[in-house]
Amino acid sequence: MAEKIKPPRMRLPRKVKQDEVFKVKVRFDHPSFTGLGRADVDETKFNRAVPSRFIRNMLVYYGDDLVSRFRMSSGIADDPLFTFKLKAVKQAPIKVVFVDNEGERWESSKDLKIKT
Amino acid sequence: MGKAASPGQLARAVVLGLGLALSAAAYAAAVTEEFQIQGLVSPASPKALAAALEEQLAVKVVGFDLRDTASGWPVMRVEFEEGAVTRDDVAAVIDQTEDPTGRMFKVHAGPPVLSVAPLAEEMTAAGTLGDPPSAALELTSPVEATSESLARGLKLYVANCVKCHGADGGGTGPSTHGIDTDPRKLWVWGSAGDAADGYLFSVISDGRTDMPPWGLVLSENERWDLVNYIKSLPPPQ
Numbered sequence: 001m002a003e004k005i006k007p008p009r010m011r012l013p014r015k016v017k018q019d020e021v022f023k024v025k026v027r028f029d030h031p032s033f034t035g036l037g038r039a040d041v042d043e044t045k046f047n048r049a050v051p052s053r054f055i056r057n058m059l060v061y062y063g064d065d066l067v068s069r070f071r072m073s074s075g076i077a078d079d080p081l082f083t084f085k086l087k088a089v090k091q092a093p094i095k096v097v098f099v100d101n102e103g104e105r106w107e108s109s110k111d112l113k114i115k116t
Numbered sequence: 117m118g119k120a121a122s123p124g125q126l127a128r129a130v131v132l133g134l135g136l137a138l139s140a141a142a143y144a145a146a147v148t149e150e151f152q153i154q155g156l157v158s159p160a161s162p163k164a165l166a167a168a169l170e171e172q173l174a175v176k177v178v179g180f181d182l183r184d185t186a187s188g189w190p191v192m193r194v195e196f197e198e199g200a201v202t203r204d205d206v207a208a209v210i211d212q213t214e215d216p217t218g219r220m221f222k223v224h225a226g227p228p229v230l231s232v233a234p235l236a237e238e239m240t241a242a243g244t245l246g247d248p249p250s251a252a253l254e255l256t257s258p259v260e261a262t263s264e265s266l267a268r269g270l271k272l273y274v275a276n277c278v279k280c281h282g283a284d285g286g287g288t289g290p291s292t293h294g295i296d297t298d299p300r301k302l303w304v305w306g307s308a309g310d311a312a313d314g315y316l317f318s319v320i321s322d323g324r325t326d327m328p329p330w331g332l333v334l335s336e337n338e339r340w341d342l343v344n345y346i347k348s349l350p351p352p353q
Contacts, residue, residue, distance in 0.1 A: 037156060037157030037158060037161075038157075038158065038159070039156035039157060039158060039159060039161045039162055039180075039182050039190065040159070040182035040183055041159045043182065043183055045183075047156075047182055047183050047190060048188045048189055048190070049154070049155065049156050049157040049190075050154050050155055050157065050219065051154065056238075057234075057238050057241070059237070059238070059241045066240075066241055069241050071326065097237065099234075099235055099237075099238055101232065102232055103232035103233070103235060105235065105237075
């Protein structure tokens with residue numbers, strides 16, 4: 001790829017209460033294509049046209065624990081936005097890791113602050 | 117011919133023969149090379165690539181094999197005269213040509229890599245998620261393994277599980293292509309006693325690695341029917 005893909009961006013509530021369920025939003029600018037095209041006019045099926053590229057896995061860590069794993073296929077959108085909920089059981093950083101089908105890896109992490 | 121040829125006719129025959137020999141020599145020097153092309157995404161792509169090549173080099177695009185090629189990539193056949201143009205020249209022009217959709221064409225090198233092997237981190241993640249909570253292990257089945265329950269279980273199994281776990285429970289269903297983790301062999305539970313009920317129920321309900329949580333789709337009784345059916349699967353002969 002000509003352009004360098006930047007790490008994902010994550011948004012957390014500024015402060016949460018202990019045991020509160022809060023939302024995490026993750027935005028990742030990554031291209032997605034199946035690699036298929038239809039260059040043959042008489043053909044009804046798609047042929048291989050370019051190498052495929054898509055996000056394969058998203059792993060969510062809360063502190064040291066893996067809390068969620070999202071598995072994706074070539075059907076995923078370009079630049080997807082993920083929203084999911086977690087329960088604030090401890091004060092620890094939240095880390096998301098993305099891996100695409102070419103084996104490239106990105107991560108970003110943010111501290112969760114619990115109101116005392 | 118009845119009479120001897122005149123000098124004029126002889127000269128014409130010599131010129132004709134020479135011409136034929138020359139053109140045959142020229143024909144022999146023409147070679148046809150095959151290129152695997154990346155970037156043929158629309159019906160306009162082959163035309164655009166052929167036009168660009170013929171405009172920039174003294175070559176002739178003989179044809180395209182767009183489907184059912186050995187490598188899976190489309191193949192373009194180009195004819196050119198040996199010496200005047202080399203394979204590298206043609207490849208360089210292909211790599212600098214832009215498709216009408218805005219992508220660059222490229223000569224494909226090497227085997228088609230669809231997806232690289234999972235990273236160690238991904239494998240760990242696939243293996244560590246989904247341990248059943250200890251309370252789930254103590255569950256006992258409220259549905260007895262009667263023939264009605266097994267019949268319902270078979271129906272649910274065929275509708276939901278066969279695509280990955282296979283009809284015999286061997287873990288080789290038609291949809292297993294492209295999954296990181298192999299589906300479990302289910303016939304191993306045939307010899308398990310009632311102690312396995314809670315474990316099976318919890319894994320079916322919450323899902324594991326690549327298996328979705330069936331608790332969202334199937335009712336509790338349906339899941340117990342499935343547990344009964346899985347435990348009735350015979351081991352392979």
